[in-house]
Amino acid sequence: WGVACAAAGLGLVLLEGRWPSLAMARHNWPTDSVEWVRKHGTQGNIYHTLTFGGYIVWHLRKYRLFADTREYCFRHLDRLYFEAHKNPDVLRHQILDEYGVNTFISLIPGNRQLPDKSFEDVHSRFVPADEWARVYFDHLSEVMLRRIPKHRKLIHKYEIKALNPSLPPDYFARILLGTETSRGAPQRQLVEKELSECLARQPQQVFCLVIRYLVLGVRGNHFETSDALKRLESISQLDIVNERVYIQGWITSTKIVLRNRGRRPAGSS
Structure with missing residues (x-):
């Protein structure tokens, strides 16, 4: 059975077009965004895409995070987390404000073209530009900082107003x-x-x-x-x-x- 399972696993890996490896699968994790936050010492607390939690809790240990992927620890937050993905007011008031969040590491969302041929900036509905600034993005994620006095210098130097990695x-x-x-x-x-x-x-x-x-x-x-x-x-x-x-x-x-x-x-x- 052990050989059979190993062979099946290898087959799945090869079907995906990847060689089996013990190296970290970077396509799953916000590696560069986390390093940017660590390097620049942004102000916590941190809110993040839930699936990033296990990676972030290891690499940004001095910060307080919202949750990670240990369901038995954070099951009580499931309803709040999923409501926040549908309702901007829930995210802003019941999470970002309630938990004193000043740094947001988010999965880059998909895009949607509007009838007038422009594109919707999904994040602007949840983290409006007058309160938050996009300062960095990597292959998977982006970093947004709350506009507070302690972030003023970072935002002045790194704010990204035009480029949006969710758009084509x-x-x-x-x-x-x-x-x-x-x-x-x-x-x-x-x-x-x-x-x-x-x-x-x-x-x-x-x-x-x-x-x-x-x-x-x-x-x-x-x-x-x-x-x-x-x-x-x-x-x-x-x-x-x-x-x-x-x-x-x-x-x-x-x-x-x-x-x-x-x-x-x-x-x-």
């Missing part, structure tokens, strides 16, 4: 190209500034790389597109696996855009 990369590429016409789109200069800062601070931030390379795929010259394609293709398969499935698709699409641009005759626009 091509949305920001269109803004930079001047072709995005939807209501409420951020200013091109601000997107360019934050994109440059993102790549300066996180040179391998795939979301930001894809935006930059989509723009190059439209207006870059042969040498720029070739270099961009080489950089994308140099990303290890393990790092790609660690990205959100949504972004994995954009990596593939961006490679196609760059290859097509690279095939154009020299001197063509």
